[in-house]
Amino acid sequence: MPSWMTKEGPDQDIVVSSRIRLARNLRNYSFPTVKDLRKEVKIIELVGESIFSVNKNMKEDFQLKQMEDLTDIERMEKVEKHMISPQLGEKIEGAAVLFNREENLIIMINEEDHLRIQALLPGFQLKKAFGMANQIDDLIEEKLDYAFDESLGYLTACPTNVGTGIRGSVMLHLPILTLTGHINSILQFSNKVGLAVRGVYGEGSGYSGNLYQISNQISLGATEEEIIQKLEDVTQQIIGKERALREELIQNKRPEIEDQVYRSRGILENSRMISSEEAMNHLSNLQLGVSLGLIKDITSGFLNQLFIKIQPGSLQKHYNNELILSVRNQKRSSMIREEIKRHTENNNTEE
Amino acid sequence: MPSWMTKEGPDQDIVVSSRIRLARNLRNYSFPTVKDLRKEVKIIELVGESIFSVNKNMKEDFQLKQMEDLTDIERMEKVEKHMISPQLGEKIEGAAVLFNREENLIIMINEEDHLRIQALLPGFQLKKAFGMANQIDDLIEEKLDYAFDESLGYLTACPTNVGTGIRGSVMLHLPILTLTGHINSILQFSNKVGLAVRGVYGEGSGYSGNLYQISNQISLGATEEEIIQKLEDVTQQIIGKERALREELIQNKRPEIEDQVYRSRGILENSRMISSEEAMNHLSNLQLGVSLGLIKDITSGFLNQLFIKIQPGSLQKHYNNELILSVRNQKRSSMIREEIKRHTENNNTEE
Numbered sequence A, B: 001m002p003s004w005m006t007k008e009g010p011d012q013d014i015v016v017s018s019r020i021r022l023a024r025n026l027r028n029y030s031f032p033t034v035k036d037l038r039k040e041v042k043i044i045e046l047v048g049e050s051i052f053s054v055n056k057n058m059k060e061d062f063q064l065k066q067m068e069d070l071t072d073i074e075r076m077e078k079v080e081k082h083m084i085s086p087q088l089g090e091k092i093e094g095a096a097v098l099f100n101r102e103e104n105l106i107i108m109i110n111e112e113d114h115l116r117i118q119a120l121l122p123g124f125q126l127k128k129a130f131g132m133a134n135q136i137d138d139l140i141e142e143k144l145d146y147a148f149d150e151s152l153g154y155l156t157a158c159p160t161n162v163g164t165g166i167r168g169s170v171m172l173h174l175p176i177l178t179l180t181g182h183i184n185s186i187l188q189f190s191n192k193v194g195l196a197v198r199g200v201y202g203e204g205s206g207y208s209g210n211l212y213q214i215s216n217q218i219s220l221g222a223t224e225e226e227i228i229q230k231l232e233d234v235t236q237q238i239i240g241k242e243r244a245l246r247e248e249l250i251q252n253k254r255p256e257i258e259d260q261v262y263r264s265r266g267i268l269e270n271s272r273m274i275s276s277e278e279a280m281n282h283l284s285n286l287q288l289g290v291s292l293g294l295i296k297d298i299t300s301g302f303l304n305q306l307f308i309k310i311q312p313g314s315l316q317k318h319y320n321n322e323l324i325l326s327v328r329n330q331k332r333s334s335m336i337r338e339e340i341k342r343h344t345e346n347n348n349t350e351e
Helices: A037-052 A054-061 A072-080 A086-090 A126-143 A175-178 A183-192 A223-251 A253-269 A274-291 A300-309 A311-318 A325-350 B037-052 B056-061 B072-080 B086-090 B125-145 B176-182 B183-192 B223-254 B252-269 B276-291 B300-309 B314-317 B323-351
Strands: A015-024 A062-066 A095-101 A105-109 A113-121 A166-173 A194-197 A210-214 B015-024 B062-066 B094-100 B103-111 B115-122 B166-173 B195-199 B211-216
Touching: A015 A126, A015 A223, A037 A054, A037 A095, A037 A105, A037 A126, A054 A095, A072 A086, A072 A311, A086 B166, A086 B300, A095 A113, A105 A126, A105 B195, A113 A126, A113 A311, A126 B300, A166 A223, A166 B056, A175 A183, A175 A223, A183 A194, A194 A223, A223 A253, A253 A274, A253 A325, A253 B252, A253 B323, A274 A300, A274 A325, A300 A311, A300 A325, A311 B125, A325 B252, B015 B125, B015 B223, B037 B056, B037 B094, B037 B103, B037 B125, B056 B062, B056 B125, B062 B072, B062 B183, B072 B086, B072 B314, B086 B195, B103 B125, B115 B125, B125 B166, B125 B223, B166 B223, B176 B223, B183 B195, B183 B223, B195 B223, B195 B300, B211 B223, B276 B300, B276 B323, B300 B314, B300 B323, B314 B323
Parallel strands: none
Antiparallel strands: A015 A113, A015 A166, A062 A095, A095 A105, A105 A113, A166 A210, A194 A210, B015 B115, B015 B166, B062 B094, B094 B103, B103 B115, B166 B211, B195 B211
């Protein structure tokens, strides 16, 4: 499991994770949009070498995976764990992923750009993630020649990434902003200040499990620090609003909220078949229950992990088998029941 | 608790209870439709005396309650326990109820007729119930002069009861006939052969908790035995159909049925507010689970009792207080949680 899923982070009752992604390309090679397998193989080799040659520690910590060496299920799982993008998950030939043991530093190779350097942390830690991504970026730049223009900055395949090449994003759990409908004005405001909001899982633009990913849309005309600061400020406002609404709701609608939280628990602990969509919504209610102090024998981190484990790819990886939808729904419910049982038994023993 | 709720009966996985009701009037008194409090008081006295004067046992076993001595909640509770009709529940002055300790022999006095003698048994026992009602009827007839016409039979306030004055009814739990929609042809067929079908609880004609009450519509032109036999035959057919469909479903749709049963259990064991309507539907699923052998630590009889205990009147009786709707919904869910917990703990200890 990636460390962003197993470790604790600041404001984790609302901010599930923080991510920084840097888009980089090599000067002497055409952009990945121009398909050329020999070039791609060469770039994978160069990027791998730039990390492995730093020192023995780095060589031991990182591993390089050719996308073609992964099964469909393993690719799907890596997408669900946010290690790779859905786009890379679909590109099999001439693409690779380089990642450390903690799976919090990940370099996608030959996705939309030659390199996409990512740092992923639990909770609200954009600046720390930026520091980590920066460090790797510097190490690589010592060995490789980036495509860089004095006036434009880093050159990228898509114009929206030109400049700093940076994209910061936070994954937010906003059940009460969603419940009360306040989320709509948040979405409008975010768009107005140049931030994009999208769902995290599920098809299309749905916001399953009350999860929202907020990121900067433009990476040009401001420094990395300014871009991150703006994202951080807006996120801080959203956190404040969600917290205030939770407080208000627990004061005025305690029985209703308790009912919602415990019913979800009852369904997760008892259903015999469940879709990922439905499970995410109940996990979201449980997460809310933990954060409000209603549920005491389940941790927030455990629920964050379960969010990923129940996704189709991770589920099939767990059972080591391709499963049709109806069987997945059955296996998902047994896994949820077992995981909650084991987790709460452990928690109760520790007390 | 009335013995029909606490004791076991034949075919109880489908037939909750069997009831026989005999409508009788006294010859020298105008029908209850003619309001006359002095007459009503006299009739209550006469009927009471006719029972109490039989012997010491009868005098000790039976008690007479004036409706005006009961609180609103107690009247509501007696309706929910099927001891009295909703009509008697609303008539306060000049009405009474006479019943034995087991609450399986009940005489409503000054409801639509002067006397309505009822016998109520768990499971499918129409003939036995008829025997019990008959016996009481004979005892009373020794003391009192019934309004009887040689050609018409017993005279009653409403013409549909003239003749034998008998109404037999069974309360059936038919979740799968309902789920599959086969219930509609059952309803049509029952009407065609002169039987009426109605819901047991809830407002209007709804069939809450998949419970149906089937009774004869006409009591004239056939003997008591013939009337009961027809009701018994049709009921037997319905039982057979429900059983066959349950068998079929558990063969072909086991995961779906298990899911439905366990989700209902999860909700009953976890909700923090629940309407009687919703609770009845989940109890119905649990009852199905018990009958299919999926649920082993809960008994069918326990669920039959819970069906009554969660009704608004019984619930308020339990908490000894008039409660507004939202508070009832909260109290109902705590009561359900506690009852299931106590019951399953007892059952698990016994193993």
